Amino acid sequence: MNSHSDSRADTHRDDEDAWLRQLLREDGEQAPHLDDAGFTMQVLQTLPPPRDHGPDWIGGLVMIGMLGFALLFVTGLLVHPADHAAELAGHAVRQLFAHLLDFRLDQLWPWLGMLLALGFTGTALLDD
Amino acid sequence: MPIAAEPADATLIARVLAGDDRMAFAALVRRHQSAVRSLLRRLTGGQHALADDLAQETFLQAYRKLAQFRADARFSTWLHRIATNAWLQHLRARRIELSLDDVPAVDEGLAADDEAPRADLQLDMNRAFAVLSPAERAAIVQCYHLDMSHEEAAAALGCPVGTLKSHISRGKQKLKARLRAWELAS
Structure with missing residues (x-):
């Protein structure tokens, strides 16, 4: 996992920033689901042609x-x-x-x- | 009729590698597209078209490098790293340096709308991220969203650990200034 605090000063700063870290974590977890809307099809069209068997x-x-x-x-x-x-x-x-x-x-x-x-x-x- | 359980990522990857199964790859893309596009929208500061272009590039690279994927890592983490690299390559191609001197790419229309409602974390976070420079954005996303260590993030961004810490420190200061209302609310 993360090694954000490699000194006492860092740990102190991390404590001060706990609310921000929590907010960033929530933001990452709450990212809304984006509708595919043809995205997968576009990706498939960019793939190289199928391999010969x-x-x-x-x-x-x-x-x-x-x-x-x-x-x-x-x-x-x-x-x-x-x-x-x-x-x-x-x-x-x-x-x-x-x-x-x-x-x-x-x-x-x-x-x-x-x-x-x-x-x-x-x-x-x-x-x- | 019972709904069949969706196959795991590892199963789909094995099918792609064994027989170039396009349907299996399509299932992987459908499953992970939202997270990858969201990450890239955050990295690009809300440029949706650019984010989607980079997301396409990400999945194309993932397809080409799929044989290199090691099952001891999560597929989503692997994809996110490819996405971050795609974004970094995009910056380098446009000679946007990830240095401490880079100028923040502020979209004031997004960033400085103080009268907007504060209820939506996503919206506020988007606005706050738009104030960050590309380097600060990359550093914070790598360490907080992707949960990388400083060493890992520095290696991914190709900068010394000290520089990465500076990016994070400056980025966090900007975020704190923009998100103060959330500190009071917490």
């Missing part, structure tokens, strides 16, 4: 994964059009790792572009 989020993640696989597949087709389709995605992934191991900035830009495109697509899907 698990199932939608997981669905978005699956979509991003599928899109990523499709992009890798198409990239593989462009690089090695003669290979079998089933091997192409794996090849693209192997190529990505090879690029990462043999890191050179000029090789990174196409992959960065693809990741950015994936990110934007995923964000747009999640927003929907």
Whole structure:
């Protein structure tokens, strides 16, 4: 609780002000009830939009994964059009790792572009 | 049909945190809006529109920080502290300093109406508070309405304890001068 009186002088002053303290306490307790009058509704309108829940989020993640696989597949087709389709995605992934191991900035830009495109697509899907 | 008991604050808070339950938050706002708005009306010296704006800001911040609320404190006390901080931020944004030299924001229309009837404590208290400077108002509300210690109030207002005591002393002198009729009546 309160520690208003930390010296004798304070205590003496507090005694003199007892009526004022009592008045302030009564004032605090007797505050009239204010009618809501649409206040709660206004507050609710200022709240941020509802959070997305698990199932939608997981669905978005699956979509991003599928899109990523499709992009890798198409990239593989462009690089090695003669290979079998089933091997192409794996090849693209192997190529990505090879690029990462043999890191050179000029090789990174196409992959960065693809990741950015994936990110934007995923964000747009999640927003929907 | 029996009326169902209203859920406790803790239950409503848990529902908001668990599932972003807007209806539960609305119930919290409805329950506490009167006290928060009253407190802010007192702090703003009776500026109802400003008080309601700050009350909205208070509940918005409460919603954002709800996960930080510790159940060992009363929800109303926590809300009142957010409300006081919202008011202090409002003052700082307008460069109204909480110093000892600040000029009292006296609304003479509210404050110096000596011929008004003295029967209504709320009315007289409103008039008396309107005479106080923002710092004096904040100090007295923190210590007397919110029942904070001097140390807590000083920390909340961001000033030394000695400065806070000066605010309280000066504020009480002004209140006593304005509320003398109530001393005689008590």
